[in-house]
Amino acid sequence: MSTENRAQTEADLIVRRYSVSGRVQGVGFRWFVHREAAALGLRGWVRNTPSGTVELVAAGSLADLAKLRMALEQGSRGSRVDRVEENALAASEADTLGVFTIEGAW
Template identity: 60%
Template sequence: MIENGGHRLAMVQHFLVRGRVQGVGFRWFVHREASELELKGWVRNTEDGDVEVVVAGAPESLAELRASLHRGPRGSRVDKVIEHPLAESEAESLNAFKIEGAW
């Protein structure tokens, strides 16, 4: 966490996971991993066949989730994980980790 005027702010990351990541339980895998790490945010499929994740939490927990995204669940094939940091203020709109609508 980042100290900012006495407030502890979460780091916020956006991940786009490419490969064979739809139809293999990838979103449920991410949900389980993120929930165990007590991260906030969401995961969803994209129309392009990727999986998108927005997540907030402690740097160590984000590092663990990043490793899980690269590994993926059994039956998946992760070709690439594209990562972008988001503004810390984005964390304010995130709640308990959830799976957003399926396409």
């Protein structure tokens, strides 16, 4: 990929923060999110929160983020997704994101 194309790709990144509530902790949901996000080539992270939700930040194309949102709404085997909240973040947030990771995993 040329430097110009790479710059264009970086500039086109969209960043979203998601909060997923339901039965999403202790059921492999973070691993599910990691697998889905990595398969889409997204950058970002996922983690459990003290309130019982799963929070994630993902950067990628609008189409790939829409696919991730659909996966989040469906959930993993054993999970129950009651709600997915989505908020846009500044594109500059993508600068701090690397390969998609699970935070707080052993």
